[in-house]
Amino acid sequence: MLNALLSGDLPRSRGLTLILLAILVGLAFAPFLFPGTRSLNTAATICVFIVLVASYDLLLGYTGVVSFAHTMFYGIGAYGVAIMLELWPASWGGILLGSLAGLAVSIALAFVIALFSLRVRAIFFAMVTLAVSSAFMILASQLSGLTGGEDGLSYRVPRELGPAFKLIDTEILGVKVDGRLLNYYLVFLASAGLVLLLLRFVNAPFGRVLQAIRENTFRAEAIGYRTVIYRTIAVCLSAGVASLAGSLMAIWLKYTGPDTTLSLTIMIDILLMLVIGGMGSIYGAVLGATLFILARNYLQNLMDIGASALGDLPLLPALIDPDRWLLWLGVLFILSVYFFPSGIVGRLRAGR
Amino acid sequence: MPASSHPVLETENLTIRFGGHVAVDSVSCRYESGSLTAIVGPNGAGKTTYFNMISGQLKASAGQVRLFGEDITGLSAPARTHRGIGRAFQLTNLFPNLTVLENVRLAIQSRRGLGLNLLTRASALGSLIEEAEILLDRTNLIERAGETAAALPHGGQRRLEVAVLVALEPEVLMFDEPTAGMSADEVPVILDLIREIKGDRTKTVLLVEHKMDVVRSLADRIIVLHNGALVADGPPEEVIASPIVQEAYLGVRSGHA
Structure with missing residues (x-):
């Protein structure tokens, strides 16, 4: 049962199994384990980014294709939901239609980009995705009638997903069973389903071909695989899943803007999360996204505690002053890439 | 000509030019079912290039490759693989x-x-x-x-x-120096496999090989490429004894023979 759910791709390392279980339990019971708006927000962001990074892993880690358009597809999914909820406020139909429209546009756009650029050379594809996603970002900020421009769009989600809705009157473990909780579980379950789907893709015969293409494209052709077709499908699948992740984020945040969905900063974050977690394993995306977002959201607090604990000592408190959190985040990344060149998952699996 | 008389594989005036250099020069050759043909020639004679045009890694400048009488010159490498042309590579791949x-x-x-x-x-x-x-x-x-x-x-x-x-499970099996760089005790495993394939008498085997003892023991026929052109074609003993081969190939590379 578990084997089928994970598509036969077990963690294959005790350490990795424990960490994955901890993340799963932590996210599944986040509203009860870590009550509070901020921590629930962090948990939902982790869920969505796990999907987003895992779908990027399908491209970079499994197929060896570099794309800079991943945030564009993420944004298309988010704007799809945002625009539809602007048209039909607080409707389930708006969510469904927006997600499907985003999915369709993302896959179609990915197909066209792949068709025109994958035939040539892999580096050309990277350049084209960079150009198209930059153009898309400008388009989104200029078409303010549709997208709200730089300000983005704020909209209402169905009442059942908001804090005003009470499913049952009694509290469970001191937590109100409201729409906010339902919204979180929608994000959590959809994310879990998408990650399992990606895990199935990469462990199916199709995913094996992707790995073969990454390893040796020439040889993959010689044993009869038309690599351009496989790469194109991988690009479309990855775009589709990224788009759905964007839709989930739009539902959770009730706001969609260029900074939360389209910016190149997010693209770089995705790359970092994948490299830190480990490419080509899907599980790397789970670890990378979780660690990265936790570090970004809580490193500052941790340093604040540290700095005040050190009190009057010379230099040290200044060194870990909360204002320097970005410096330490950077140091952490450099160290992790230096010591785990194959990512945390690669390290854990090698050391079993 | 009835369809059944087509050879399994045939190249007709197969040519490739890189700039001004003609690497393979109008090679016409038929390969019958059940045969094992060795392709020999000095380094740079165009053997691997000729192979690459048959299996589709390189596009011919002129001429045709036909499989069971059907022109496959315009097909991609994967499409040729699915039609029955299988290739093992010289550099491990x-x-x-x-x-x-x-x-x-x-x-x-x-x-x-x-x-x-x-x-x-x-x-x-x-x-x-x-x-x-x-x-x-x-x-x-x-x-x-x-x-x-x-x-x-x-x-x-x-x-x-x-x-x-x-x-x-290809119809045509192309081996490009399958024993290159192997230790003496490993060679027989490969040769036995090729012999087994040949023994079935249903497949067509093309073999590029430098070791003359291997060629003698396996091949039904030898063709010799020299500067991209086909210079000799016939039964092993005859071809090896011919003056043109002695001069063009064995004379130069007697240390390897």
Whole structure:
């Protein structure tokens, strides 16, 4: 049962199994384990980014294709939901239609980009995705009638997903069973389903071909695989899943803007999360996204505690002053890439 | 001409030019079913280039490649593989970080046309794995099935290369120096495999080989390429004895013969 759910791709390392279980339990019971708006927000962001990074892993880690358009597809999914909820406020139909429209546009756009650029050379594809996603970002900020421009769009989600809705009157473990909780579980379950789907893709015969293409494209052709077709499908699948992740984020945040969905900063974050977690394993995306977002959201607090604990000592408190959190985040990344060149998952699996 | 009289494979005036240099110059040759033809010639004679045009890695500048009488000159390498042209490469050309088993399994998966299956677990398709294991057993690789291809010694990688070729079940098998760089005790495994394929008398084998004893013991026929042109074609003893070969090939490379 578990084997089928994970598509036969077990963690294959005790350490990795424990960490994955901890993340799963932590996210599944986040509203009860870590009550509070901020921590629930962090948990939902982790869920969505796990999907987003895992779908990027399908491209970079499994197929060896570099794309800079991943945030564009993420944004298309988010704007799809945002625009539809602007048209039909607080409707389930708006969510469904927006997600499907985003999915369709993302896959179609990915197909066209792949068709025109994958035939040539892999580096050309990277350049084209960079150009198209930059153009898309400008388009989104200029078409303010549709997208709200730089300000983005704020909209209402169905009442059942908001804090005003009470499913049952009694509290469970001191937590109100409201729409906010339902919204979180929608994000959590959809994310879990998408990650399992990606895990199935990469462990199916199709995913094996992707790995073969990454390893040796020439040889993959010689044993009869038309690599351009496989790469194109991988690009479309990855775009589709990224788009759905964007839709989930739009539902959770009730706001969609260029900074939360389209910016190149997010693209770089995705790359970092994948490299830190480990490419080509899907599980790397789970670890990378979780660690990265936790570090970004809580490193500052941790340093604040540290700095005040050190009190009057010379230099040290200044060194870990909360204002320097970005410096330490950077140091952490450099160290992790230096010591785990194959990512945390690669390290854990090698050391079993 | 009735269809049945077509040779399995045929090249007609096959030519490739790189800039002004003619690497393969109008080579016409027919390969009959059940035959094993050795292609010999000095380094740079155009043997591998000729192979690349037959299996589709290079596009011919002129001339035709025909398989069972059908012109396949315009087809891509994967399309030719599916029509029955299988190729083992001179420089070992595997999926280095995938397991030995997976290298063979991928070839079987390709032949059965299962690559676009997105939703079945590959590990649940047991018949592919069993078939791969049988081939690994025949090539003495079964003990190392779970290791990566990169972890195999050179001779093991050469054997895996042949196992992948056989896994494709091609009509035409093209071996490009299959024993190059192998230790003396590893060579017989490969030669026995080729002999076994030849023994079936249903496949067509093309073999580029430098070792003259190997060529003598395996080939029904030898063709000689020199500066891209076909200069001799016939039964082994006859070709090896011919003055043009003595001068063009064996004279130059007597140390290797």
